[in-house]
Amino acid sequence: MDPDKTVYTAIRDDILAMKYRPGSQLKEIPLAEEFGISRGQIRKVIARLSNEQLVETHQYKGAFVTSLSEKVIEELFDIREMLEIKASKLAIRHSTREELEGIRNALDRRERILFKNKFTKYYIPKIDFHNELFKLSKNNTLISLWEGIHPRLKLIRIQSAMHGERYLESLKEHKKILLSIYENHPKAAEDLISAHIQKARNSAMNSIRASES
Amino acid sequence: MDPDKTVYTAIRDDILAMKYRPGSQLKEIPLAEEFGISRGQIRKVIARLSNEQLVETHQYKGAFVTSLSEKVIEELFDIREMLEIKASKLAIRHSTREELEGIRNALDRRERILFKNKFTKYYIPKIDFHNELFKLSKNNTLISLWEGIHPRLKLIRIQSAMHGERYLESLKEHKKILLSIYENHPKAAEDLISAHIQKARNSAMNSIRASES
DNA sequence: ATATTTGCTGTTGTCAACACTAAATACAGG
DNA sequence: CCTGTATTTAGTGTTGACAACAGCAAATAT
Numbered sequence: 001m002d003p004d005k006t007v008y009t010a011i012r013d014d015i016l017a018m019k020y021r022p023g024s025q026l027k028e029i030p031l032a033e034e035f036g037i038s039r040g041q042i043r044k045v046i047a048r049l050s051n052e053q054l055v056e057t058h059q060y061k062g063a064f065v066t067s068l069s070e071k072v073i074e075e076l077f078d079i080r081e082m083l084e085i086k087a088s089k090l091a092i093r094h095s096t097r098e099e100l101e102g103i104r105n106a107l108d109r110r111e112r113i114l115f116k117n118k119f120t121k122y123y124i125p126k127i128d129f130h131n132e133l134f135k136l137s138k139n140n141t142l143i144s145l146w147e148g149i150h151p152r153l154k155l156i157r158i159q160s161a162m163h164g165e166r167y168l169e170s171l172k173e174h175k176k177i178l179l180s181i182y183e184n185h186p187k188a189a190e191d192l193i194s195a196h197i198q199k200a201r202n203s204a205m206n207s208i209r210a211s212e213s
Numbered sequence: 214m215d216p217d218k219t220v221y222t223a224i225r226d227d228i229l230a231m232k233y234r235p236g237s238q239l240k241e242i243p244l245a246e247e248f249g250i251s252r253g254q255i256r257k258v259i260a261r262l263s264n265e266q267l268v269e270t271h272q273y274k275g276a277f278v279t280s281l282s283e284k285v286i287e288e289l290f291d292i293r294e295m296l297e298i299k300a301s302k303l304a305i306r307h308s309t310r311e312e313l314e315g316i317r318n319a320l321d322r323r324e325r326i327l328f329k330n331k332f333t334k335y336y337i338p339k340i341d342f343h344n345e346l347f348k349l350s351k352n353n354t355l356i357s358l359w360e361g362i363h364p365r366l367k368l369i370r371i372q373s374a375m376h377g378e379r380y381l382e383s384l385k386e387h388k389k390i391l392l393s394i395y396e397n398h399p400k401a402a403e404d405l406i407s408a409h410i411q412k413a414r415n416s417a418m419n420s421i422r423a424s425e426s
Numbered sequence: 427a428t429a430t431t432t433g434c435t436g437t438t439g440t441c442a443a444c445a446c447t448a449a450a451t452a453c454a455g456g
Numbered sequence: 457c458c459t460g461t462a463t464t465t466a467g468t469g470t471t472g473a474c475a476a477c478a479g480c481a482a483a484t485a486t
Contacts, residue, residue: 256438
């Protein structure tokens with residue numbers, strides 16, 4: 001069902017890794033040669049990236065990596081807040097105790113390892129808390145909305161150069177959110193998520209503004 | 214930027230008009246011949262419909278009109294409620310008095326005409342209240358989420374055969390929602406929207422269940 | 427009688443050549 | 457030296473032919 005996955009993933013990750021910077025053009029022929037496939041396939045991939053709004057296309061001019069404006073970034077954080085709050089409310093209704101404990105354990109494990117050794121080379125099981133939260137909602141339509149904005153949120157994280165520094169703090173906040181779901185406190189979850197995202201938003205906006213001046 | 218718009222629109226509307234029923238296959242070659250264009254173009258259109266989840270594609274099997282399950286329908290109404298409430302809150306912050314009055318006038322005009330003559334043949338200016346509401350939010354990311362689920366909501370309306378009967382009632386509810394935005398009452402708007410969508414949801418689910426048995 | 431293979435048909439997936447557009451460049455006239 | 461106009465060029469947009477695949481039915485073997 002998804003035969004272009006690898007090429008798509010590769011190009012998308014290259015965009016997210018800033019190999020192709022915002023504003024730069026994605027040319028079909030070089031890409032086709034690089035991956036050893038035909039232009040038609042590259043076209044499909046670009047169409048998909050265009051749907052995710054990671055690239056913009058202009059007739060007869062080509063595809064260009066989107067550079068996210070401050071307005072769009074604000075919008076994205078706002079939407080993200082809405083989606084996560086909704087996810088938490090649905091999670092309270094639809095998640096099982098086992099699922100919640102599974103995530104809690106994963107977060108704990110991760111926290112212990114990172115606390116001991118910030119730059120461990122051992123494999124740390126990757127748990128994207130936000131993805132897990134949406135899974136708990138059991139609402140596929142909601143999940144697909146999340147998947148629609150997730151790539152751009154990643155792009156923001158990259159562009160604003162906010163890497164690991166807030167990580168441990170963030171992990172603790174995730175655990176609190178999880179706890180409020182576990183204890184059926186939708187309002188608490190809502191407030192925690194709002195605060196959590198507010199911090200991420202401020203951090204992002206500050207470093208965006210800093211890098212612009 | 215959108216050269217396939219006409220063919221896309223035609224096929225989409227055919228789906229929404231039940232010319233292609235849920236589950237039936239969209240074959241590339243017949244469609245290409247029908248519209249006098251190449252298969253490649255049809256493929257692009259199908260890809261787009263697939264993104265909107267109006268059709269599902271299976272490798273080497275083709276594209277099929279999606280048949281919306283009850284679960285998906287419930288999900289869609291739930292998401293719609295979330296989006297419209299968000300839109301109303303943003304509209305309170307970002308809409309101008311002029312915009313609101315413009316919509317109010319359009320609704321009034323429509324109400325007067327419909328009240329006088331339910332089956333008038335005169336042209337009634339088309340105002341989709343929900344589209345207008347999202348425009349007022351001034352949040353393009355939110356608007357594009359709405360556009361993402363709107364086609365499927367239309368499909369639900371068609372499938373569940375809920376045509377004009379609730380129309381006048383609905384118009385009055387729209388006016389109330391608008392008023393609460395005008396008067397800066399987010400909580401009132403939220404409650405009105407919830408109630409409004411609840412009615413639409415019940416109406417849809419009832420007629421879906423009726424048509425299934 | 428049943429299971430397996432084989433070939434056929436309808437459909438989608440892939441590609442490479444061709445058509446078209448817009449921007450960059452060269453050029454001529456003032 | 458500047459300005460407006462051909463010309464070239466580098467890219468995307470489009471197409472039709474061909475390859476690959478799944479489903480089915482008939483033929484064959486067990």
